[in-house]
Every structure is written in C-alpha cells, then in structure tokens.
Amino acid sequence: MGRIPASTGTWIGIILLLIMGMDMARTSAELENKSSSAGLFWSTAKEEGDLVHKAGPADDSTAASEDLDGGFSSLDGMLQWAIGHSDTAKLKETAQDVQRLSPSELKQRQLELKELVEKLKMPSDAQLMQIALDDLNNSSLSLEDRHRALQELLILVEPIDNANDLCKLGGLVVIIRELNHPDTDVRKISAWILGKASQNNPFVQKQVLELGALAKLMKMVKSSSADEAIKAFYAVSALIRGNAAGQELFYTEAGDKMLQGILSSPGVDIRLHRKAVFLVADLAECQLENIDHTEMPFFSNHFFLKSVVDLTASTDLDLQEKALVAIKNLLQLRTTEAVVFKDFCGLGDALEKMKQQLEDLMLEEYHRDYAMDVEGLRKEVELIFQAKLGKGVRVPT
Incomplete structure (x- = not known):
C-alpha cells in the first residue's frame, strides 16, 4: 500500500511542481507574462498559509490530475492536504524555489515526480x-x-x-x-x-x-x-x-438432521439457536413461494416440528419471535398436519403459556413495546393454527 512520505515538504514540492509545470512549461514567453506568483497567488493575510491554484478556461490540470490521482480524489485534493499539513514559512520558501527552475528543469522534475506519484498511488x-x-x-x-x-x-x-x-x-x-x-x-x-x-x-x-x-x-x-x-x-x-x-x-x-440437532439441544449457544430457527423459517417460506416443488419430508417430521415449537418456551424474546415466524410458515405448508402440532408438539399449550408470559412483560416499561409486537405475531400464529385445525387432520393438497 502507498504511504504518505514522512516529510510533508516532499509532498508540497511534488504538488507545486506538478501544478506549476502545467502553466510554466508552455513557453518561456508566457512565463515572462505571468505574475510573480506564476499561476499561484496568496489570499488575504489572514489566510496567508492557503495557497490556491488559479484555473482558467484553458487550464489543462484536470486531465493531468486524472492521470496522477492516487489515494486522493484529485490533484487539487492532494494540494489541499499538503497545504493543511505545512508550515507557512516553508511553503513560501518552497514556492520561491520552484519559480527559479527553468522550463526544461521543470519539465524533467515533472517527469521524475510523476513517476514517484504513480508509485505512491493507493492500490x-x-x-x-x-x-x-x-x-x-x-x-x-x-x-x-x-x-x-x-x-x-x-x-x-x-x-x-x-x-x-x-x-x-x-x-x-x-x-x-x-x-x-x-x-x-x-x-x-x-x-x-x-x-x-x-x-x-x-x-x-x-x-x-x-x-x-x-x-x-x-x-x-x-x-x-x-x-x-x-x-x-x-x-x-x-x-x-x-x-x-x-x-x-x-x-x-443431511441438513435437516443438522438443524434438528441444533434446535433440540438445550446446551447449544443461544445465538446458534436463533440462526437455526431463522433458517428454518426461511426454508419454509421458500417452499411456500415455490408451491410446485415437492415439499421436503423433514418439514413434516414430528420430532423436527416439536423441536421448533419447544423454543417458544425460551425466556429469550428474540428467539421466541423467530420460533413463531418459523411455526407460522410451517403451519401453512401442505404436508404439515394440524393434529401433530396440537397433540404431539403441544402447540396450543405453548401458545397459551407464551401469552401469559408476554402479558407479564407488557407490564414492564422496558419490554412493553417489543412484547406487544411479539404478542401480535403470537395471535397471528394462533389464528392460522385454529384455521388449520378446522380443516381436519390434513390440509388438502
């Protein structure tokens, strides 16, 4: 990676030479007609340290700056950086030294310094x-x-x-x-x-x-x-x-076994539980969006479904919410059975226990808003569950 030289004076010299060369190297006659600052002027005494480049309609510095641009957005940006990190007296002295160079000397220095700038460009x-x-x-x-x-x-x-x-x-x-x-x-x-x-x-x-x-x-x-x-x-x-x-x-x-192993293991880091149940919700949603595809058998596996429902008993609200989203999507699959959720997974009882827990949390100001949001999701899951139970043992395909 290119690095800024230790001496800012080096950069000041580089930039002044490159910029002034764009004006000074045209012809010696033009140099004689230039002001004593050779295309550079000092602003008010209050801002004596700020050196500004005059760019007219015929100025060709834009093209040059595109070639020389490296870690800075433009050659002007390089100039501003150098000025901002310079000593006023040294800056004046450097500008005077540059003005003493002949056009041929300046041309040669430009070529050398251009090569240096190229080497210093940010990769x-x-x-x-x-x-x-x-x-x-x-x-x-x-x-x-x-x-x-x-x-x-x-x-x-x-x-x-x-x-x-x-x-x-x-x-x-x-x-x-x-x-x-x-x-x-x-x-x-x-x-x-x-x-x-x-x-x-x-x-x-x-x-x-x-x-x-x-x-x-x-x-x-x-x-x-x-x-x-x-x-x-x-x-x-x-x-x-x-x-x-x-x-x-x-x-x-055997990704289904991996997921079930994570979801059913109480000793697993809760962050992994969250990621696993979130993925289950996503995979079920993907299945719902592609109804023509055959549903994977593990979606209707009794033990797998129970491992998801059991996560609603967690005291971690984030995990409970993610479990509810997964259950919501799983309930809407064609091959999942409402009675399995009811009798084997105990979803009805789990939803009721969660309701009581959320009502208690809503009494606490710190948890109220989030608990209310989760309760809204819980009610939605309960409605889908009851609707699926009303359709019988299996939702028609």
Whole structure:
C-alpha cells in the first residue's frame, strides 16, 4: 500500500511542481507574462498559509490530475492536504524555489515526480485482495499476519463487486483451503469471509458450492468453539438462502438432521439457536413461494416440528419471535398436519403459556413495546393454527 512520505515538504514540492509545470512549461514567453506568483497567488493575510491554484478556461490540470490521482480524489485534493499539513514559512520558501527552475528543469522534475506519484498511488481493492491472497499462499507467513490478511479480506469482500473479483482472482480456493487450518480463528474468519461473499450473490454461491465447501462448513457447525460454529452456520445459510441448488445439496448432506440437532439441544449457544430457527423459517417460506416443488419430508417430521415449537418456551424474546415466524410458515405448508402440532408438539399449550408470559412483560416499561409486537405475531400464529385445525387432520393438497 502507498504511504504518505514522512516529510510533508516532499509532498508540497511534488504538488507545486506538478501544478506549476502545467502553466510554466508552455513557453518561456508566457512565463515572462505571468505574475510573480506564476499561476499561484496568496489570499488575504489572514489566510496567508492557503495557497490556491488559479484555473482558467484553458487550464489543462484536470486531465493531468486524472492521470496522477492516487489515494486522493484529485490533484487539487492532494494540494489541499499538503497545504493543511505545512508550515507557512516553508511553503513560501518552497514556492520561491520552484519559480527559479527553468522550463526544461521543470519539465524533467515533472517527469521524475510523476513517476514517484504513480508509485505512491493507493492500490485498488482488487490489488489489496491480491496482496492478502499472496500472503495467505506464503507457507512461512506468521499466524498473526495470516489473521491480518484474513481480516483485510473480510472487510474487502463486503461490496458485491469485490466479492465477484475475489472469485476471479482465485481467492475462493485459497479461503476454502483455510477452513482446514489448525487454528480456530483462521477457520472462523475464513468461514465468515465465505458467508459475506455469498450473501445474496448467486455468482459466488455457485462457485463456492462447486468447490465443495458446503459439506466442510456443515461439519464446522459441530465445532466445540461456539464462535466457529456460529460463523460456519452463517456461511451455510448464506450459501443456500434463495439458492435452489444449494438447498438441494444441503438436504443431500443431511441438513435437516443438522438443524434438528441444533434446535433440540438445550446446551447449544443461544445465538446458534436463533440462526437455526431463522433458517428454518426461511426454508419454509421458500417452499411456500415455490408451491410446485415437492415439499421436503423433514418439514413434516414430528420430532423436527416439536423441536421448533419447544423454543417458544425460551425466556429469550428474540428467539421466541423467530420460533413463531418459523411455526407460522410451517403451519401453512401442505404436508404439515394440524393434529401433530396440537397433540404431539403441544402447540396450543405453548401458545397459551407464551401469552401469559408476554402479558407479564407488557407490564414492564422496558419490554412493553417489543412484547406487544411479539404478542401480535403470537395471535397471528394462533389464528392460522385454529384455521388449520378446522380443516381436519390434513390440509388438502
């Protein structure tokens, strides 16, 4: 990455030379007709330190600034930065030194300084990603530097264009390889990167799935490290949400058993419970939106449904809300049976207990608004449940 030189005087000289050269290098005759400031003037005494460039209609600095632009938005931006970090007396002295240069000397200095500015240009996001990937491909890289490279990629892949560029750079292969690293944090951040890159991005989803990362990520969900498991589950969700091929592969890899195992285990980190039940709600919603597709058998599995209903007994309002959304979607599927929800899952009793709990919470000012919102959702679920019970044992297909 380009760095600002330690001496701001260096930058001042560079910028003054480049800007003044645009005016001074035209002809020596023009130089004689210029004011003593040679295209630069001092403003009022109050602002004596502010050096401003006069740009007329025929000024060609715009084109030049586009060529020289690096870490600054424009050459003018570079000038303003240099002025703002300069000493007034030194700035005047530098300007006078520049004015003493002959046109040929100025021309030569311009060429030299242009090369320097090019070297100092800020690299693009793609270049930064390539640098990080090169680091990760270095077998002698320290663990600390490996973490740093991964953290940089985690930030860079946020924009969808950058995520696509990561694919084109061959970065997915590198990141997926890091899922096998012995260090927990390396595996965790790598999974996180894949999740971010895949989020709502069919192009990346397809590449990651074809590289076989889903099965590895699903195994990582069982990690003894809660943070690793959560980031791996995040990546799994990002890969299959809104992706039919990803969902089919997820089911083939026994994703339903993975979900049920998480939902039915009281010792699992509550953050993983939330993510798992949220994914269930999303998968059921996807099924509702694609009514022509055959519904997956696990949606009507009695034990699976009970594991979702049991989450309504949690004291965590966020988890309760997510469980209600999942139950709402599951109730509307063709293959789920109302009597199973009633007799095997105990949904009626669960909804009644939740009602009492929410009424108590509504007495507390801190929880009132949120509890009222959850109660509205609970009532909606209760109405759907009662309507489905009224249709008989099974909703007609």
